Amino acid sequence: MLYDSIIVGAGPAGVSVAINLKILNKSFIWLAGSEVSGKAASAELVRNYPGLPDVTGKQLVWAFKNHAEQMGLEPVSGQVTAIYDLSGRFAVTAGTETYEGKTVILCTGVHASKPIAGEEQFLGRGVSYCATCDGFLYKGKNIAVLSTDKSFEHEVEYLCSLAGHVLYMPMYKNCTFSAPNCEVLVKMPKEIAGGLKVQKLVFDGGEREVDGVFILRSSVAPSVLLRGLATDGGHIVADRQCRTNIPGVFAAGDCTGRPYQYAKAVGEGNVAAHAAVDYLAENK
Amino acid sequence: MLYDSIIVGAGPAGVSVAINLKILNKSFIWLAGSEVSGKAASAELVRNYPGLPDVTGKQLVWAFKNHAEQMGLEPVSGQVTAIYDLSGRFAVTAGTETYEGKTVILCTGVHASKPIAGEEQFLGRGVSYCATCDGFLYKGKNIAVLSTDKSFEHEVEYLCSLAGHVLYMPMYKNCTFSAPNCEVLVKMPKEIAGGLKVQKLVFDGGEREVDGVFILRSSVAPSVLLRGLATDGGHIVADRQCRTNIPGVFAAGDCTGRPYQYAKAVGEGNVAAHAAVDYLAENK
Numbered sequence: 001m002l003y004d005s006i007i008v009g010a011g012p013a014g015v016s017v018a019i020n021l022k023i024l025n026k027s028f029i030w031l032a033g034s035e036v037s038g039k040a041a042s043a044e045l046v047r048n049y050p051g052l053p054d055v056t057g058k059q060l061v062w063a064f065k066n067h068a069e070q071m072g073l074e075p076v077s078g079q080v081t082a083i084y085d086l087s088g089r090f091a092v093t094a095g096t097e098t099y100e101g102k103t104v105i106l107c108t109g110v111h112a113s114k115p116i117a118g119e120e121q122f123l124g125r126g127v128s129y130c131a132t133c134d135g136f137l138y139k140g141k142n143i144a145v146l147s148t149d150k151s152f153e154h155e156v157e158y159l160c161s162l163a164g165h166v167l168y169m170p171m172y173k174n175c176t177f178s179a180p181n182c183e184v185l186v187k188m189p190k191e192i193a194g195g196l197k198v199q200k201l202v203f204d205g206g207e208r209e210v211d212g213v214f215i216l217r218s219s220v221a222p223s224v225l226l227r228g229l230a231t232d233g234g235h236i237v238a239d240r241q242c243r244t245n246i247p248g249v250f251a252a253g254d255c256t257g258r259p260y261q262y263a264k265a266v267g268e269g270n271v272a273a274h275a276a277v278d279y280l281a282e283n284k
Numbered sequence: 285m286l287y288d289s290i291i292v293g294a295g296p297a298g299v300s301v302a303i304n305l306k307i308l309n310k311s312f313i314w315l316a317g318s319e320v321s322g323k324a325a326s327a328e329l330v331r332n333y334p335g336l337p338d339v340t341g342k343q344l345v346w347a348f349k350n351h352a353e354q355m356g357l358e359p360v361s362g363q364v365t366a367i368y369d370l371s372g373r374f375a376v377t378a379g380t381e382t383y384e385g386k387t388v389i390l391c392t393g394v395h396a397s398k399p400i401a402g403e404e405q406f407l408g409r410g411v412s413y414c415a416t417c418d419g420f421l422y423k424g425k426n427i428a429v430l431s432t433d434k435s436f437e438h439e440v441e442y443l444c445s446l447a448g449h450v451l452y453m454p455m456y457k458n459c460t461f462s463a464p465n466c467e468v469l470v471k472m473p474k475e476i477a478g479g480l481k482v483q484k485l486v487f488d489g490g491e492r493e494v495d496g497v498f499i500l501r502s503s504v505a506p507s508v509l510l511r512g513l514a515t516d517g518g519h520i521v522a523d524r525q526c527r528t529n530i531p532g533v534f535a536a537g538d539c540t541g542r543p544y545q546y547a548k549a550v551g552e553g554n555v556a557a558h559a560a561v562d563y564l565a566e567n568k
Contacts, residue, residue: 012334016547019332048303050296050550051347052335053354063335070337240524240541257524259558263300266334267551274543 002100003027005276006092008083009107010075012262013253015064016269017105018073024277029101031094032075033218049262060262080108081129083226085246088283096133102283103276104226106244106251107269110260111221111234113148113171118192119215120224126198126212129220131155134212140164141211144201146171146189152216153177159214167201167208222255232257242272248283250276286384287311289560290376292367293391294359296546297537299348300553301389302357308561313385315378316359317502333546344546363502364392365413367510369530372567380417386567387560388510390528390535391553394544395503395518397432397455402476403499404508410482410496413504415439418496424448425495428485430455430473436500437461443498451485451492506539516541526556532567534560 007017010032021028043057052060068074078094083104090104119127128134135158144167145156153175160166160179168177168184175184191202192213200209223231230237230245235257242250252268254260291301294316305312327341336344352358362378367388374388403411412418419442428451429440437459444450444463452461452468459468475486476497484493507515514521514529519541526534536552538544 016332016334019334023332047355048300048307048554049335050300050303050351050553051333051344053351060335067334067337071331238524240522259555261551261554261558263554264551267545267548267554269334270332270545270547270551271543274545 001027002089002102003029004101004280005103005105006090006099006101007031007075007105007107008080008092009033009109009253009255011107011109011253011265012061012064013255013265013269013272014075014105014107015068016266017107017252017273018068018075019071020270020273021276022071022073024273026277026280029099030073030075031078031080031092031099033079046262064266079130080225081133081220085226085228085249088248090248093133095130103248103250103279105272105276106222106225106236106249106255107253107265107272108219108222108225108255110254111219113217114234115221115224116146116189116192116215118194118198122192122194122198122213123224125196126194127192128212128214129217131159131214131216134214135159135162138163138212142209143167143212143214144169144189144208144210145214145216147216148172149216149218150175151218155214155216156182167210169203222251238268240271241275241278242268243275243279248279250279285311286373286386287313288385288564289387289389290374290383290385291315291359291389291391292364292376293317293393293537293539295391295393295537296345296348296549297539297553297556298359298389298391299352300550301391301536301557302352302359303355304554304557305560306355306357308557310561310564313383314357314359315362315364315376315383317361317363330546348550363414364509365417365504369510369512369533372532374532377417379414387532387534387563389556389560390506390509390520390533390539391537391549391556392503392506392509392539394538395505397501398518399505399508400430400473400476400499402478402482406476406478406482406497407508409480410478411476412496412498413501415443415498415500418498419443419446422447422496426493427451427496427498428453428473428492428494429498429500431500432456433500433502434459435502439498439500440466451494453487506535522552524555525559525562526552527559527563532563534563 004026005028007030041057041061082093084091166182187203236251238251238256250272252272253265288310289312291314325341325345366377368375450466471487520535522535522540534556536556537549
């Protein structure tokens with residue numbers, strides 16, 4: 001199925017896009033790496049979302065989620081790892097699924113960490129973001145796994161069940177993960193190097209030969225996600241209609257820059273949805 | 285008193301600005317031509333303001349107003365008729381009062397009607413937007429009064445009590461106003477003409493010699509309000525930080541262009557408040 005739109009992300013901006021596309025009667029799929037929550041729910045007190053004074057982040061996110069559910073909308077779980085521009089339509093890969101849409105609306109939030117040197121260069125040639133998709137390629141092999149969050153440990157476990165040896169570098173505190181064929185090393189990764197394919201991982205104070213590197217993060221840098229997408233200081237460059245430099249691709253919320261605010265995110269979600277509908281009308 | 289900011293307008297964008305400036309601990313005055321309501325409250329059903337599913341426009345505006353009131357915020361009643369750029373600070377005239385601020389945030393909504401030919405040219409030289417301010421200048425004289433809304437009839441009455449003769453042109457339906465020295469004429473005004481000062485009003489099918497023309501509208505075109513402000517098709521030109529072409533002047537909500545939506549308006553109000561605070565920090 002070719003959707004009118006593919007929404008990537010289920011924070012406040014993503015919710016706003018979904019609600020508007022539904023009202024505007026467009027077909028779409030709504031992809032979320034994590035639940036409608038994450039960072040957005042962490043605020044202790046939100047005083048500046050007009051109409052809902054003095055709510056906690058949790059309450060506000062609940063209100064957003066509830067609003068979407070009342071309209072029959074629920075995001076499909078799937079960490080998006082790549083978007084391909086097929087001129088006139090887009091293919092979006094999430095987990096082992098690929099979806100096609102005439103437009104893509106990126107609501108991916110702030111991407112906290114910088115890519116590691118060599119990460120983009122070796123993507124698809126030894127670097128992978130998805131254990132489920134690519135794990136089988138490394139049966140019995142020697143791999144490194146980098147992860148930014150404890151919640152990815154079940155994926156590390158899955159990789160350990162396949163690979164010969166796993167070098168696991170947790171980039172979070174209090175890692176308690178262990179497996180017989182796994183070495184846990186608390187170091188900062190510096191570079192992924194090799195020739196045609198990945199050959200080694202360089203880290204603070206050393207390096208190790210590996211056949212592949214899995215990078216497990218809650219979000220992928222937008223410029224890595226979609227080749228050619230213009231970014232500035234880690235933010236997606238968007239105009240006042242939330243259009244990016246790629247026709248048919250829109251961006252809303254924290255991923256477009258500061259201020260990182262609920263009201264800005266839902267406002268941009270609204271604008272991006274309307275801009276996508278305008279684009280669809282012009283490109284029938 | 286020199287305020288950090290002057291907010292013009294009390295629709296959804298204005299409420300969002302006020303809430304944020306209050307939280308950000310800035311001094312400001314909040315001016316509203318009409319109540320927190322007007323056009324914003326007219327929607328029968330609003331389904332796309334995230335967090336408040338299926339509310340009426342009235343309920344949503346009530347929620348905004350209530351939010352502001354809970355923070356001790358209430359707009360000061362006063363139709364803004366002129367803003368002067370005094371390099372480094374701004375003077376804002378509302379009714380008979382003038383306020384000074386380091387920044388101005390325009391949340392003036394959509395300005396429906398085009399200026400009449402000659403209107404800008406003769407402003408302050410026979411053209412006035414304010415009966416209370418300028419009425420006394422026309423004691424015993426011959427004036428024309430144009431009005432877009434029935435709610436201005438009490439101002440027309442006031443002008444009739446001062447002027448010698450009033451030609452009243454209501455630009456709304458079902459005008460029932462009358463006064464002994466007032467001629468009600470239902471015609472479309474076409475041009476205000478004269479030499480150094482206003483001399484006549486031209487309308488469809490005729491013209492009349494007058495000493496002055498009062499134009500009573502719920503909003504003044506932004507380019508007339510503030511000389512040199514860049515506009516495009518009646519909308520204020522603003523960048524993604526809601527900055528206009530004049531440093532220190534910001535714009536948010538419907539006045540910056542489509543889509544005319546609650547979520548966009550509150551989002552821009554949030555962004556404009558943050559941009560104004562950044563500007564204040566850089567221009568101490």
